[in-house]
Amino acid sequence: MDVARLVELNAAYARAIDNEKFEQWPELFADPCLYKVTTAENVAKGMEAGIMYADSRGMLQDRVSALRKANIYERQRYRHIVGLPAVLGHENGAANVETPFLIVRIMGDGTMTLFATGCYHDKVATDGAGTLKFAERIVVCDGGRFDTLVAIPL
Amino acid sequence: MDVARLVELNAAYARAIDNEKFEQWPELFADPCLYKVTTAENVAKGMEAGIMYADSRGMLQDRVSALRKANIYERQRYRHIVGLPAVLGHENGAANVETPFLIVRIMGDGTMTLFATGCYHDKVATDGAGTLKFAERIVVCDGGRFDTLVAIPL
Amino acid sequence: MDVARLVELNAAYARAIDNEKFEQWPELFADPCLYKVTTAENVAKGMEAGIMYADSRGMLQDRVSALRKANIYERQRYRHIVGLPAVLGHENGAANVETPFLIVRIMGDGTMTLFATGCYHDKVATDGAGTLKFAERIVVCDGGRFDTLVAIPL
Numbered sequence: 001m002d003v004a005r006l007v008e009l010n011a012a013y014a015r016a017i018d019n020e021k022f023e024q025w026p027e028l029f030a031d032p033c034l035y036k037v038t039t040a041e042n043v044a045k046g047m048e049a050g051i052m053y054a055d056s057r058g059m060l061q062d063r064v065s066a067l068r069k070a071n072i073y074e075r076q077r078y079r080h081i082v083g084l085p086a087v088l089g090h091e092n093g094a095a096n097v098e099t100p101f102l103i104v105r106i107m108g109d110g111t112m113t114l115f116a117t118g119c120y121h122d123k124v125a126t127d128g129a130g131t132l133k134f135a136e137r138i139v140v141c142d143g144g145r146f147d148t149l150v151a152i153p154l
Numbered sequence: 155m156d157v158a159r160l161v162e163l164n165a166a167y168a169r170a171i172d173n174e175k176f177e178q179w180p181e182l183f184a185d186p187c188l189y190k191v192t193t194a195e196n197v198a199k200g201m202e203a204g205i206m207y208a209d210s211r212g213m214l215q216d217r218v219s220a221l222r223k224a225n226i227y228e229r230q231r232y233r234h235i236v237g238l239p240a241v242l243g244h245e246n247g248a249a250n251v252e253t254p255f256l257i258v259r260i261m262g263d264g265t266m267t268l269f270a271t272g273c274y275h276d277k278v279a280t281d282g283a284g285t286l287k288f289a290e291r292i293v294v295c296d297g298g299r300f301d302t303l304v305a306i307p308l
Numbered sequence: 309m310d311v312a313r314l315v316e317l318n319a320a321y322a323r324a325i326d327n328e329k330f331e332q333w334p335e336l337f338a339d340p341c342l343y344k345v346t347t348a349e350n351v352a353k354g355m356e357a358g359i360m361y362a363d364s365r366g367m368l369q370d371r372v373s374a375l376r377k378a379n380i381y382e383r384q385r386y387r388h389i390v391g392l393p394a395v396l397g398h399e400n401g402a403a404n405v406e407t408p409f410l411i412v413r414i415m416g417d418g419t420m421t422l423f424a425t426g427c428y429h430d431k432v433a434t435d436g437a438g439t440l441k442f443a444e445r446i447v448v449c450d451g452g453r454f455d456t457l458v459a460i461p462l
Contacts, residue, residue: 003312004157011240014254018273040385077194079271079296081237081256083389086319100322102389102412104256104271110297112268114420117387117412119326142387143418158311165394168408172427231348233425233450235391235410258410258425264451266422 006085006124009132010099014080017153022067025153026060030125030133035060037139037154040118050138052153060153067151075108078115078152085122094125094135103154116154117142160239160278163286164253168234171307176221179307180214184279184287189214191293191308194272204292206307221305229262232269232306239276248279248289257308270308271296314393314432317440318407322388325461330375333461334368338433338441343368345447345462348426358446360461368461375459383416386423386460393430402433402443411462424462425450 009028016024029035038050054060083100090096098119105115123136139154163182170178183189192204208214237254244250252273259269277290293308317336324332337343346358362368391408398404406427413423431444447462 003315007157007238008240011238014237015240015252018254077296079254079256081235081254081271081389083322084315084319086316086323098323100326100387100389102256102387102410104268104296106271106296112271112297114268114412114422117389117414117420119387142385142412142414143420161311161392162394165392168391169394169406172408231450233408233410233427235389235408235425256410258422258450260425260450266425266451268422 003085003087005132006087006095006097006099009124009134010082010085010120013134014082018077018079020077022064022153023061025064026057028134029057029060029137030127030135031057033057033060033134034136034138035134035153036137037141039141039143043140052139063153070151076152077106079104079106091123094123097122097124101154118154157239157241159286160241160249160251160253163278163288164236164239164274167288168236172231172233174231176218176307177215179218180211182288183211183214183291184281184289185211187211187214187288188290188292189288189307190291191295193295193297197294206293217307224305230306231260233258233260236274245277248277251276251278255308272308311393311395313440314395314403314405314407317432317442318390318393318428321442322390326385326387328385330372330461331369333372334365336442337365337368337445338435338443339365341365341368341442342431342444342446343442343461344445345449347449347451351448360447371461378459384460385414387412387414399431402431405430405432409462426462 013028016022032055035054036050037052054063081102085097085099088096088098098121100119101117103116105113118139118141121138121140122134124132125135127133167182170176186209189208190204191206208217235256239251239253242250242252252275254273255271257270258266260266272293272295275292275294276288278286279289281287321336324330340363343362344358345360362371389410393405393407396404396406406429408427411424413421426447426449429446429448430442432440433443435441
C-alpha cells in the first residue's frame with residue numbers, strides 16, 4: 001500500500017477532529033468497521049474491553065451527534081501530531097499499519113496540555129470507489145488515565 | 155504539487171529556526187509575500203489582525219535583524235515538530251496547503267515547555283528558478299496566550 | 309537516498325524502543341558504528357564527551373542486556389514522535405541526515421511528561437544485503453538535564 005495515500009488518510013483524520021469537522025470523521029471508516037480506544041496496559045493484559053467502541057459508521061455518527069448536543073462544561077480542542085505510518089503487512093486485502101500519535105488538548109483559555117500519546121493499530125482497505133478507509137482503527141493509548149473528557153474522538 | 159518537495163520546504167523552515175540560522179528564514183518566502191501569526195480564535199471571529207505581520211522579504215529580514223540585536227532576557231530555543239502537509243487544492247499556480255505543527259521551547263537551563271501548537275495555512279508556489287517558496291504562510295495558533303517572548307518566528 | 313526508506317528506518321527505530329523490543333534496536337546499526345547521546349550545548353562548545361556512547365553493535369547489545377537486567381525503580385515507557393528526515397548530502401557512500409524528534413515519557417501510573425526534544429544527526433548507509441543501517445547516530449538533545457533515567461535508548 002502506498003505510504004503517501006496512508007499519510008493523506010491520516011491527515012484527513014486529524015483535520016476532521018482538530019478543525020471540529022466531526023461529521024467528516026465517520027466517512028473515513030469502512031462500514032461495518034471497528035473503532036476502539038484502549039490502553040497499552042489493557043492490550044498487554046489481553047483485555048478486550050476498551051474506553052470507547054463502535055462497529056459501524058452509524059455508531060460513529062451517533063457519537064458525533066452526542067458530542068454536538070453535549071454540554072461540554074469547558075470548551076476544548078485537540079491538536080493531533082501524527083507520526084509516519086509503518087506498514088507491517090497485508091491480510092485479506094487490508095494493510096496492517098501502525099502509526100504513532102501525540103494529542104495536545106487546548107482549553108478555552110488557551111492552556112495546552114499533553115493529553116495523550118499512543119499508536120493507532122489500523123487495518124486499511126480500499127472501498128468500491130478505490131478510496132482508502134479504516135476497516136479497523138484501534139487507538140492504543142500509552143497512558144491509562146482518561147476522564148469523561150474523552151468525548152472527542154482520539 | 156509534490157508532497158516530498160513540500161516536506162523538504164517545511165523541514166528547511168524548521169531547521170532555519172531551530173538551528174538559529176534565522177537569516178535563512180526569509181529566503182524561504184516569495185517577495186512580496188504574506189507572513190502572519192494569528193490564533194484560531196481570531197480566525198473564527200474573522201479578525202484580520204494578527205500577532206505578527208510581514209508582507210515582504212525585507213520585512214522578514216528586518217525582523218531577524220531585530221531579533222539578533224535584541225537583548226532577550228532569557229536564552230531560549232525552539233524545536234518544531236511539523237506534521238504532514240495536506241494539499242487542499244491549487245489556485246493561480248499556488249498550492250493551498252495546511253500543515254500542523256507543535257513547538258517546544260527550551261530555556262537556557264534546559265527546561266522544556268510545550269509552547270505552541272497550530273496549523274500553517276500556506277500558499278506555496280515555485281519561483282523563477284523552480285524553487286518552492288511560501289507566497290503566504292499564516293501561522294494559526296491553537297492557543298491564544300502569547301507574550302513578548304514571541305520574538306522568534308513561529 | 310530515498311526519503312521513504314529513511315522514514316521506514318526511523319519508524320523501525322522508534323517502534324523497537326516504544327514497543328520495548330529493545331533487542332531489535334542494535335540490528336538497525338552498522339557494525340562498527342557510532343551511537344552517542346549528547347546535548348546541543350555540548351556540540352556548540354565542541355565537547356566530544358556525551359551522555360552515552362557505543363561504537364559497535366556488541367556495545368549496543370550490552371546496553372540492552374543491562375537494561376533488561378536493571379531494576380528500574382519506576383516503570384516507564386517512551387513514545388517517540390519523529391519528524392521528517394532532511395538529507396543534507398552524501399559522503400563516502402553514506403547520507404548525512406538530520407531528523408528532529410520529541411520523546412514523551414509515560415510512567416507506570418499513566419503520567420506523561422515531555423522528556424526530550426532534539427535532532428538525530430545520522431550517517432546512513434546500505435549494508436551488504438542492501439538494507440539501510442545507521443553507520444552513525446548522534447542524538448543531540450535540546451535540553452541539558454538528564455538523570456539516571458536515561459537508561460532506555462533515546
